[in-house]
Amino acid sequence: MFSFKTLSLCSTTRARTGEILTSHGTVPTPAFIPVGSQATVKTLVPQEIAALGASIVLCNTYHLYLRPGVDVVRRLGGLNRFMGWEKPILTDSGGYQIFSLASLRQVKEEGVLFRSHIDGSEHFLTPEKAVGIQQDLGADIIMAFDEPPAYGQKKEKVEEATERTHRWAKRCLNSFSNKEQASSADTPINREQAGQALFGIAQGGVYPELRQHSARHIASLDFSGFAIGGLCLGEPKEVMWEMVEHTVSSLPPEKVHYLMGVGSPEDLVEGVARGIDIFDSALPSRVARNGALFTRKGRRNIRNAEFKEKDEPFDPDCDCYTCRTFSTAYIHHLFKAEELLGLRLATIHNLRFMIKLMEDIRQAIQVGDYPGFKERFLERYQPTNEEARLIQKRGWLKERQGVNGG
Amino acid sequence: MFSFKTLSLCSTTRARTGEILTSHGTVPTPAFIPVGSQATVKTLVPQEIAALGASIVLCNTYHLYLRPGVDVVRRLGGLNRFMGWEKPILTDSGGYQIFSLASLRQVKEEGVLFRSHIDGSEHFLTPEKAVGIQQDLGADIIMAFDEPPAYGQKKEKVEEATERTHRWAKRCLNSFSNKEQASSADTPINREQAGQALFGIAQGGVYPELRQHSARHIASLDFSGFAIGGLCLGEPKEVMWEMVEHTVSSLPPEKVHYLMGVGSPEDLVEGVARGIDIFDSALPSRVARNGALFTRKGRRNIRNAEFKEKDEPFDPDCDCYTCRTFSTAYIHHLFKAEELLGLRLATIHNLRFMIKLMEDIRQAIQVGDYPGFKERFLERYQPTNEEARLIQKRGWLKERQGVNGG
Numbered sequence: 001m002f003s004f005k006t007l008s009l010c011s012t013t014r015a016r017t018g019e020i021l022t023s024h025g026t027v028p029t030p031a032f033i034p035v036g037s038q039a040t041v042k043t044l045v046p047q048e049i050a051a052l053g054a055s056i057v058l059c060n061t062y063h064l065y066l067r068p069g070v071d072v073v074r075r076l077g078g079l080n081r082f083m084g085w086e087k088p089i090l091t092d093s094g095g096y097q098i099f100s101l102a103s104l105r106q107v108k109e110e111g112v113l114f115r116s117h118i119d120g121s122e123h124f125l126t127p128e129k130a131v132g133i134q135q136d137l138g139a140d141i142i143m144a145f146d147e148p149p150a151y152g153q154k155k156e157k158v159e160e161a162t163e164r165t166h167r168w169a170k171r172c173l174n175s176f177s178n179k180e181q182a183s184s185a186d187t188p189i190n191r192e193q194a195g196q197a198l199f200g201i202a203q204g205g206v207y208p209e210l211r212q213h214s215a216r217h218i219a220s221l222d223f224s225g226f227a228i229g230g231l232c233l234g235e236p237k238e239v240m241w242e243m244v245e246h247t248v249s250s251l252p253p254e255k256v257h258y259l260m261g262v263g264s265p266e267d268l269v270e271g272v273a274r275g276i277d278i279f280d281s282a283l284p285s286r287v288a289r290n291g292a293l294f295t296r297k298g299r300r301n302i303r304n305a306e307f308k309e310k311d312e313p314f315d316p317d318c319d320c321y322t323c324r325t326f327s328t329a330y331i332h333h334l335f336k337a338e339e340l341l342g343l344r345l346a347t348i349h350n351l352r353f354m355i356k357l358m359e360d361i362r363q364a365i366q367v368g369d370y371p372g373f374k375e376r377f378l379e380r381y382q383p384t385n386e387e388a389r390l391i392q393k394r395g396w397l398k399e400r401q402g403v404n405g406g
Numbered sequence: 407m408f409s410f411k412t413l414s415l416c417s418t419t420r421a422r423t424g425e426i427l428t429s430h431g432t433v434p435t436p437a438f439i440p441v442g443s444q445a446t447v448k449t450l451v452p453q454e455i456a457a458l459g460a461s462i463v464l465c466n467t468y469h470l471y472l473r474p475g476v477d478v479v480r481r482l483g484g485l486n487r488f489m490g491w492e493k494p495i496l497t498d499s500g501g502y503q504i505f506s507l508a509s510l511r512q513v514k515e516e517g518v519l520f521r522s523h524i525d526g527s528e529h530f531l532t533p534e535k536a537v538g539i540q541q542d543l544g545a546d547i548i549m550a551f552d553e554p555p556a557y558g559q560k561k562e563k564v565e566e567a568t569e570r571t572h573r574w575a576k577r578c579l580n581s582f583s584n585k586e587q588a589s590s591a592d593t594p595i596n597r598e599q600a601g602q603a604l605f606g607i608a609q610g611g612v613y614p615e616l617r618q619h620s621a622r623h624i625a626s627l628d629f630s631g632f633a634i635g636g637l638c639l640g641e642p643k644e645v646m647w648e649m650v651e652h653t654v655s656s657l658p659p660e661k662v663h664y665l666m667g668v669g670s671p672e673d674l675v676e677g678v679a680r681g682i683d684i685f686d687s688a689l690p691s692r693v694a695r696n697g698a699l700f701t702r703k704g705r706r707n708i709r710n711a712e713f714k715e716k717d718e719p720f721d722p723d724c725d726c727y728t729c730r731t732f733s734t735a736y737i738h739h740l741f742k743a744e745e746l747l748g749l750r751l752a753t754i755h756n757l758r759f760m761i762k763l764m765e766d767i768r769q770a771i772q773v774g775d776y777p778g779f780k781e782r783f784l785e786r787y788q789p790t791n792e793e794a795r796l797i798q799k800r801g802w803l804k805e806r807q808g809v810n811g812g
Contacts, residue, residue: 038743045731045747068714068739076717076735084731237480308474311482325490329482333474337444339452340746 001195002139002140002224004029004256005279012368014248015127015273017365020056020256022140023195024088025078027055029256030272030361032354033090033280038063039073039083041351042285043344046084051321052348054139058280061133062097065123069131078138090138090280093130093172093201095146096229096261107147109164127168135176135196141225144172147200148230158205160256165203165229166217173221174200197224197264199258202247206235211243215250225256228276241270248275265294265357269377272361273370284354286345291335294353298382302346305369307332320352321345407564408546408630409683410435410662410683416776420654420681422770430486431496433461433471435662436678436767438760439496439686444469445479445489447689447757449750450490454783457727459756459761462494463544464686465540468503471529472522476539496686497545499536499578499607499752501552502635502667503747513553516569533574534581541582541602547631547791550578552607553637564611571635572623578604579627603630605664608653612641617649621656631662636669647676654681669728671700671763675783678767678778690760694752697741699760704788708752711740726758727751 006018020027034041034049037060041049043054049057055166059079064070076082079089098104102114111126127145134142145168149161176198200223204211218226228247231240246260251257262268268279284294295315300307302314310328318324322331322345334342365374412424414615416646426433440455442640443466447455455463465485470476482488485495494632504510508520517532533551540548551574582604606629624632635651635681637646650665657663665682668674674685690700701721707721716734724730728751730736740748770779 019567024582038739038745039736040740040743040745040747043746043750045727045750063743068735072735072739076733077714082733082736082739084736130649153770235793266564309478310419310719327482329474329478330445330488330490333444333478333488334446337446339444339446340749341446342796343746344451344750 002029002197003226004253004254008366010273010365012074012271012371013374015272015361015370016275016277017362018256018277020088020141020278022088022197024086025055025138027088027278028276030268030358030365031055031278032268032284032358033278033352034354035060035280035285036083036085037282039066039079041287041347043076043340043347043352046086048321048348049085050087051353053350053359054159054351056090058090058092059083059086059105059137060094060097060137060144060175061091061130061137063103064104064119064137065094065125065133066118066327069250070136074136074138075221075390078136080138083120088140090141091134091137091143092222092260093134093143094125095130095201096148098125099148099150107164111145112147121186127171131172131175131198138196141197141199142176142226144169144198144200144223146229148203148233149205151233151235153205155205155207155210158203158207159210160215162203162210163269164192165201166214166353169200169218169223171223172200173223181187189211199223199225199227199256201229203230204243204247205230206239208242213245213252215247219251223255226251227258227260229260231259232267237267244271244274244276251275252343261383264383265354266378266381266383267355268354269361269374269381272365273374284339284350285289285347288350289343291346293331294350296377297380302328302332302342303335304332306382314349315353318349319356320349320396322349322352339373340404343376408603410631412660416679416771417487417774419730419780421678421681421767421771421776422681422683423768424662424683424756426547426806428603430492430546431461433494433576433684434768435683436674436764436771437461437498437684438674438764439464439684440757440760440774441466441686441688441691442471442489442491445686447483448695448761449746450751450757452489454727455491456493457759458758459565459765460493460757461497462684463491464496464498465489465502465543466503467497467536467543467670468495468500468507471487471500471525471531471539475605476542480542480544484542486751486765488545495544496544496547496664497540497543499540499549499551500531501536501549501607502554504531505554505556513570517574518553537578537581537604544602546601546607547603548582549633549780550575550604550629552604552635554607554609554639555611557612557639557641559611559618559634561583561611561613564609564613565616567739568609568611568620570614571607572620575606575624575627575629578606581631605629605631605633605637605662607666609636610649611651612635612645614648614652616690617652618656621799625657629661631664632657633666635666637665638673641660641674641712647680648681650677650682657681670789671760672784672787672789675759675762675767675780675787678771679780690755690756694756695749697752699737699752700756702783702786708738708748709741710738721759722757724755724758724764728758730754762796 001023018029028385105113130145147161149158200218202214202218204214313323314328407429424435510517527670536551553567555564608620608624610620653727719729720734
C-alpha cells in the first residue's frame with residue numbers, strides 16, 4: 001500500500017518531484033507537512049486543513065502517548081477517525097520531544113526513562129514500544145525511535161547517540177516486521193496497519209564524517225524512507241545545509257528524503273534544491289499566532305500600524321480563505337484586540353503560503369526551471385531578524401521546547 | 407426599511423412570533439442574538455455564524471469606539487463589510503460598558519466622562535455622540551444611550567439614573583432624526599443609515615413603580631423598538647422576571663421587546679413567555695470557552711472524565727457542525743490539552759443550541775403549544791449551580807465585567 005516514485009528531476013540541482021502513495025491517499029512531493037501535535041492543527045478543523053491543499057499532517061507520538069493515551073485513540077478507531085482527518089498522517093517517534101521536553105531521567109541501551117511534562121508521571125519508552133504506539137495510532141508513515149543529540153554537545157556524546165540510534169533503528173525494523181506479520185485483518189486499525197511504512201532517521205550532529213557514517217548505516221537498512229534528524233537546533237544555517245548535503249548524498253535516490261523540523265519558507269526552497277522531498281515544521285503556524293504573516297517578500301507583523309486602515313487583502317495574490325474574505329485592517333484589528341479569530345485567520349494564511357510555495361516549487365521542477373525559481377524567490381524573500389527577535393520575546397522559545405506542541 | 411410585525415400569539419402567555427425586517431435581512435422572532443463585541447463572534451468566521459442559523463449579531467459600541475475606532479470602521483465601509491457579516495447587526499450604545507468597565511470619571515447632564523480600560527485615555531460620550539457613532543458604524547438597530555444603575559443602589563440613585571436615561575432618550579431621538587434627515591445618499595454608509603432603527607431603553611432598577619414609570623415614559627417616545635435594561639446584574643431571578651413583567655405590560659405590543667444581556671437557555675424560555683422578542687447574551691459562548699456545553703438537560707463540563715472515551719457526538723440530537731463531525735472524546739481531549747480548537751467547537755455547539763432552542767420556541771408558539779413546550783423544557787433542564795461556581799472560579803467574573811467583551 002505504501003510506495004514512492006520520482007516523477008521529474010532537476011538537471012542542475014538535486015530537486016525532484018514525486019508521489020508518495022499511502023492507503024489514505026497520495027502526497028505529491030516536495031511537500032510541506034503541517035504539524036498537528038496533539039491531533040489538531042491548532043485552531044483549524046480538518047476541512048480547513050484540506051482546503052489549504054495539505055495532503056498529509058504530522059502528529060506527535062509523545063503528546064498523544066501522554067494525552068489522551070494510545071489506548072484511547074486506538075479504541076476510538078485510530079488517529080484519522082479521532083481527529084476527523086481522512087488523508088495521510090505521519091507520526092514522529094517521540095524521541096525529539098522526550099529529549100527536549102520531558103525531564104529526562106536516564107538513557108539506557110534498552111530505552112529511555114523520562115517524566116511527563118504534564119503530570120510528572122514516569123514512563124519508559126523503547127524502540128519497540130515507540131513503533132507499537134505509532135502502529136496503534138494508525139499512522140501511514142511512522143518514524144524510528146532515535147536519540148537526537150542536542151546542538152553543542154561534544155563529539156563523543158554525539159557519536160554515542162548516533163550509534164545508539166543505529167542499534168535502535170534495527171530494533172524498530174525488527175519490531176515493525178514482526179508486528180506487521182502478526183497483524184490480522186479483523187479490525188479497521190489492523191487493516192490500516194497493513195499499509196504503514198517505517199522511516200529511518202540519520203543523526204550525526206554537526207560532524208560531516210558522523211553524518212556520512214550515519215546516513216550510510218541507516219540507508220543500508222530496509223526502511224521505506226529516510227529522515228535527517230537533529231538539525232535546525234541552533235546551528236548556523238550553512239552548517240545545517242552542509243550536514244543535509246552529507247546525508248542526502250548517501251541516501252538511496254529512489255526513497256523518500258525527509259528533513260525533520262524544517263522550517264521557514266527560504267529553508268524549504270533551499271532544502272528542495274538539496275534533494276529533500278518532505279518537510280515538517282510548526283514554525284509557520286507558531287509565528288502566525290504571534291502575528292507574523294508570510295509574504296513573498298518576507299514576514300510582516302500584522303500588528304504594525306501600517307495595516308490599521310489597509311482596505312485590501314493582506315496579500316492580494318494569495319488565494320487563502322483569509323485573504324479572499326477579509327481586509328488587512330480587520331486581521332490587524334483582531335490581533336490588536338487579542339481576539340482568537342486572529343490566530344485562526346493568520347494560521348490559515350501562513351499554512352496556505354507554505355503549501356502554495358510547494359505547489360509552485362513542484363511546478364518549477366516539472367517545467368525544468370527550479371534554479372531560476374529558487375534564485376527569484378530568494379532574491380525577493382527577506383528573512384527578518386526583527387521578527388525573530390519579536391517572536392523570541394513573546395515566549396517563542398518556551399513554545400519551541402514543545403509544550404503542547406505545534 | 408425597518409419594520410416589525412407579529413405573526414402568531416400564544417393564547418395563554420405573552421409569547422409571540424414575529425419578523426423584524428431590516429435592509430440586511432429578516433430576523434424571525436423570538437430570536438437569540440450572538441454577541442460579537444469586538445466585531446467578531448469569538449473564534450468564528452461569518453460563514454459559521456450564518457450556518458448556526460443566526461439572523462443577527464450584536465457588536466459593542468464601547469469596544470469598537472475605542473478600538474479600532476469609529477472612523478476606521480466607517481472608512482472601511484461600515485461594520486458589515488469590516489467583519490464580513492452580511493446580515494443585520496445590532497449595536498448597544500456603550501452605556502452598559504462605560505458604567506461597568508471603564509474607570510468612570512463623572513456623570514454629567516451633558517454626558518459621561520470616562521477613561522478607556524485599554525490605555526487610560528479620557529473620553530466624553532454624550533447621547534448625541536453615542537447615536538452618531540452607531541449610525542457611522544452602520545448598524546441596523548441602534549440603541550439609545552442610557553445610564554444603567556448597578557444592582558444594589560439606593561432608590562434615589564436609581565431614580566436619578568432612570569430620569570437621566572429618559573432625558574437622554576429624548577436627545578438620542580432628536581439627534582437620530584436630525585442626522586437621518588441630513589443624510590444624503592452619496593456614500594454606501596449613508597444609504598444604509600436610511601434603514602437604521604433606534605430603540606429606547608427602559609430602566610428602573612428593581613423598583614416596580616420605577617420600572618412601570620420608566621416603561622411608560624420610554625414607550626411614549628417615538629422609538630422603533632423597546633429594550634429592558636439594567637437587569638441580570640445580580641438580582642434574584644424572580645425579581646428580574648417581576649421587573650420584566652412590569653415593563654412589558656406598559657410597552658406597545660406592536661413594537662419589538664428586547665431584554666438586554668439575558669441569558670441562559672432557561673431565561674430565554676421564561677422571557678419569551680413574558681412577551682420578549684429578542685435577547686442577547688455572551689453567556690453561551692463564554693461558558694463554552696470554559697468547557698460548559700449545553701444539553702436539553704442542562705450544562706455539562708466537557709472536561710469530566712465520563713467523556714474521555716465517549717465515541718459518540720456530544721449531543722446525538724444536535725445538528726451543529728461539532729456534533730455532526732467529532733466524537734465527545736475528541737472535544738474532551740482538546741479541552742484537556744488546552745487546544746484552541748476546543749474553544750471554537752464548544753462555541754459552535756452552544757450557539758447552535760441557543761438558536762435551535764429559539765427555532766423550537768417559534769415552532770411551539772406557531773402551533774399553539776408554547777405553555778406545554780415551556781413546561782417540558784423547564785422540567786428537563788437543570789441549571790447547575792456547580793457549573794456556575796466553576797465558571798466563576800475560572801475568571802468568569804472578570805470576563806463578565808466585559809474586558810474584551812463577548
